[in-house]
Each structure stands twice: as C-alpha cells, then as structure tokens.
Amino acid sequence: xxxxxxxxxxxDAAKAIFGDSPSLELLHHNPEYPFAHEAGVFIAExxxxxxxxxxxxxxxxxxxxxxxxxxxxxGSVDKGLxxxxxxxxxxxxxxxxxxxxxxxxxxxxxxxxTTPGGLVWMDSKPPHQCSTLISSFHGREFNSVNDVVIHxxxxxxxxxxxxxxxxGIRPKPKLPSQVYRYDPDTESIRAMADGFGRPxxxxxxxxxxxxxxxxxxxxxxxxxxxxxxxxHIYAFDVVPYSGQPFLTNRRLFAMADTGIPDGIKCDLxxxxxxxxxxxxxxxxxxxxxxxxxxxxGGVANFCFGANGxxxxxxxxxxxxxxxxxxxxxxxxRI
Numbered sequence: 001x002x003x004x005x006x007x008x009x010x011x012d013a014a015k016a017i018f019g020d021s022p023s024l025e026l027l028h029h030n031p032e033y034p035f036a037h038e039a040g041v042f043i044a045e046x047x048x049x050x051x052x053x054x055x056x057x058x059x060x061x062x063x064x065x066x067x068x069x070x071x072x073x074x075g076s077v078d079k080g081l082x083x084x085x086x087x088x089x090x091x092x093x094x095x096x097x098x099x100x101x102x103x104x105x106x107x108x109x110x111x112x113x114t115t116p117g118g119l120v121w122m123d124s125k126p127p128h129q130c131s132t133l134i135s136s137f138h139g140r141e142f143n144s145v146n147d148v149v150i151h152x153x154x155x156x157x158x159x160x161x162x163x164x165x166x167x168g169i170r171p172k173p174k175l176p177s178q179v180y181r182y183d184p185d186t187e188s189i190r191a192m193a194d195g196f197g198r199p200x201x202x203x204x205x206x207x208x209x210x211x212x213x214x215x216x217x218x219x220x221x222x223x224x225x226x227x228x229x230x231x232h233i234y235a236f237d238v239v240p241y242s243g244q245p246f247l248t249n250r251r252l253f254a255m256a257d258t259g260i261p262d263g264i265k266c267d268l269x270x271x272x273x274x275x276x277x278x279x280x281x282x283x284x285x286x287x288x289x290x291x292x293x294x295x296x297g298g299v300a301n302f303c304f305g306a307n308g309x310x311x312x313x314x315x316x317x318x319x320x321x322x323x324x325x326x327x328x329x330x331x332x333r334i
Contacts, residue, residue, distance in 0.1 A: 166221020
C-alpha cells in the first residue's frame with residue numbers, strides 16, 4: 001500500500017507537517033502480548049525508546065503484568081530493524097506513562113493492590129536503578145498515576161484517574177480524579193485541576209503558557225463505553241498568582257471523533273497531537289483538525305524522535321512515521 005494513504009489531510013496546514021513524502025513503517029510486531037501501549041520515551045543519545053505494555057496475563061504466574069521494554073532503534077543485521085529488550089522494572093509497579101527526566105525516564109507507576117503507585121525514576125542505563133519521588137498526596141495514596149510531563153522550572157505535572165481500581169489492580173480510590181503538580185526541590189504537592197471523568201494525557205504548549213489535558217471518560221476501566229461521556233481535550237491557561245502557578249480559563253479544546261484522545265504532545269509550532277482510536281490526530285493551536293496519521297486499531301501513545309520522526313504505539317505493533325524534517329516535538333526540540 002502507498003504509504004501516503006496513511007496520512008489524511010483535513011486542512012492544508014497539515015501538508016507542511018507531513019512534508020512532501022511522509023511514510024509509515026512497521027518496526028516491530030509482537031504477537032505474544034501488547035508490548036507497545038504507553039510511555040514512549042525517546043533517548044536521543046543512544047537512539048533508544050522506552051515503552052510500557054498494556055496489561056496481560058503473565059504465562060508462568062497467571063498474574064496481571066505490565067512489561068517495560070527498551071527498544072534499540074539502530075537494530076542489527078541479524079535481528080531486524082529494532083532490537084527489543086525486556087527490562088526488569090519491579091520497582092515500577094504497573095508502569096504506564098513516562099517522560100525524559102534527569103538522564104533517565106520518569107515513569108507513572110499505577111501501583112498494585114498492595115503497593116502504592118506514584119512517580120518513579122529509572123536510569124536509562126543498565127542495571128536501570130530506580131527511585132520513587134512521590135507516592136501519595138499528604139499520606140493519601142494516588143489512585144493510578146497515568147501520564148506525566150516536566151515543566152522547565154523543574155516541576156512535575158501528572159494525571160491520576162481511577163482506571164486502576166476499575167481494572168482490579170488498585171484499592172478503592174482515596175482521591176478525586178485530578179491533575180497534580182509536584183515540586184521535587186521543595187517536595188510540595190498541589191492539586192491543580194479537577195472536574196474530570198478520567199484525566200489521562202497531559203502536555204504543555206511550547207511556551208508553557210497552556211496545559212492540555214485529555215479526558216477519556218468515554219471508556220471506563222471495565223472496557224464499557226458511552227458515547228455521551230467525554231472523549232475530549234481541555235486547555236487551561238497557566239497563570240501566576242502569589243508566586244505560584246494556577247490553571248485558569250478551562251475550555252474545551254477538541255473532541256476525538258473516534259475512540260479517545262489518550263497520549264498528547266505538541267510540536268514547536270504549537271500544534272496538538274493525540275493518540276486516538278484511528279491513529280494520531282493533529283489539531284492547530286486554535287483547535288482545528290488539521291490531519292491524521294491513520295493506524296488500524298488506533299494509537300494509545302506516541303513520541304517524537306529526531307528530525308521529523310515519530311514513534312507510534314499500536315499495542316502489538318510499533319510504527320515509525322517520517323514527517324517533514326522541520327516537524328519537531330516541543331519536549332525534546334530535536
């Protein structure tokens with residue numbers, strides 16, 4: 001199939017994002033379990049990608065499990081385009097989203113029935129040592145931390161829906177479904193935004209004046225869906241007050257027409273990308289749908305690589321999209 005058929009243009013502005021000859025390439029297929037679900041953290045210095053699986057039953061124990069995988073994107077002659085290495089991440093219980101942080105990866109640990117979740121840093125180099133940054137809101141355990149982003153001031157912003165409880169991997173929630181800000185220097189933790197069904201993906205605009213948060217209440221943890229519930233992206237202005245940031249001017253930014261908007265990122269032009277039920281959807285900073293990268297089965301999360309590369313997590317499959325070289329993610333800016 002012509003690769004260009006995977007790139008759907010709704011607005012001419014998408015042509016500049018895609019470039020003259022966009023392509024979509026299957027990098028790896030794992031039929032045994034859905035290895036490519038969340039995180040998507042690109043480590044530029046060694047051309048690797050860290051991803052987390054969806055939940056699956058571990059064959060030997062029969063227990064629910066999430067696997068962290070390190071993907072070497074350079075590949076090898078005998079092993080194919082990429083080489084996948086399963087990482088023992090026992091100190092990151094039920095890992096989900098992640099972001100580049102201090103030479104490694106800051107993972108969202110959803111936790112288990114007996115172990116609290118939170119934010120856990122893992123070194124990108126073997127033996128992949130881990131350390132927990134925070135696991136509760138002043139003693140009240142988080143529900144099941146989902147996605148995370150870092151502000152340039154060093155603060156850590158993350159979402160905490162109740163999916164873990166609904167999926168049977170976490171106890172009854174002790175907190176509302178909210179967005180939090182953690183300052184690792186002062187160890188201050190603040191609730192920043194509430195009123196969501198299931199807050200999920202989170203990212204900043206390139207100038208960090210706007211926070212985007214996806215609400216995936218359309219689907220609950222038991223797999224049930226309801227078309228009357230949100231599959232929305234909300235935007236908030238980041239406004240200082242008494243020396244601290246607050247989120248104001250909450251507004252509906254966009255709605256996914258297929259499935260939910262899960263992971264979310266911005267490019268350097270302020271365009272907003274989200275993994276949805278039909279692939280990666282792209283909106284202008286004004287909320288206009290510009291285009292889509294169509295992937296059968298949808299994309300839960302994704303990340304930008306270098307020079308127009310994007311890595312798409314499609315459960316059992318990992319894809320690489322090649323966009324215009326000038327299309328760069330706002331997170332790494334490469």
